[in-house]
Amino acid sequence: MVEILLLVHLVLAILVLSIRSLFTAVILMAIFSLFSAVLFFVLHAPDVALTEAAVGAGVSTFLYIWIVKHTQKEPE
């Protein structure tokens, strides 16, 4: 179980780094945090899993989407 989750983490990390669209990368990072939360839960740390799900998938995604939206050039 842990090995499968770590493999998913690896694939998602490579995708985040190699994808062209910044919005897609941010959403993939949120999915990455969600899988980290599942990994922490499997490793018997539900408190850390809750924090990771709330901060990683919620608040930091908000900040990243906001920043990407305001720094990207509008397509003409």
Added chain:
Amino acid sequence: MKKTNILDVVSRKLSPFILLFGIYLVTFGHISPGGGFQGGVALASGLLLILLAQGPAVLVQYFPLGRIAKAEVAGYGLFLLAGLAGFLLGAGFLSPLFPPPGTIFILNIVIGAKVGAGITLICWYLFHEMEEQE
């Protein structure tokens, strides 16, 4: 960017449940996994969902900014008070004054208010700054 009906309806239906889950995490923090910080962040993410999907006017209508700021200040003050009360009564800083769930329960609620209001205010002022520049 145009807002679709799906986003509007889903965010309107989902945010009360996120807020309720945050309150559950704060109030049951001493029994089940969770606690002040986790519940506070869940509360803040419920408010941020309203802010991002419904716009700042709707957030201000239900949760006025002055009250969020007051909740943050009250959280900080009450935490300090709860810590210093044990200090003044002869025990150590943050020593338990009430029978077992009491002190942890109070501290969880205070930390939940502080963290939730604080993160909401951080994101709110970032939002506001960006809106003003346009």
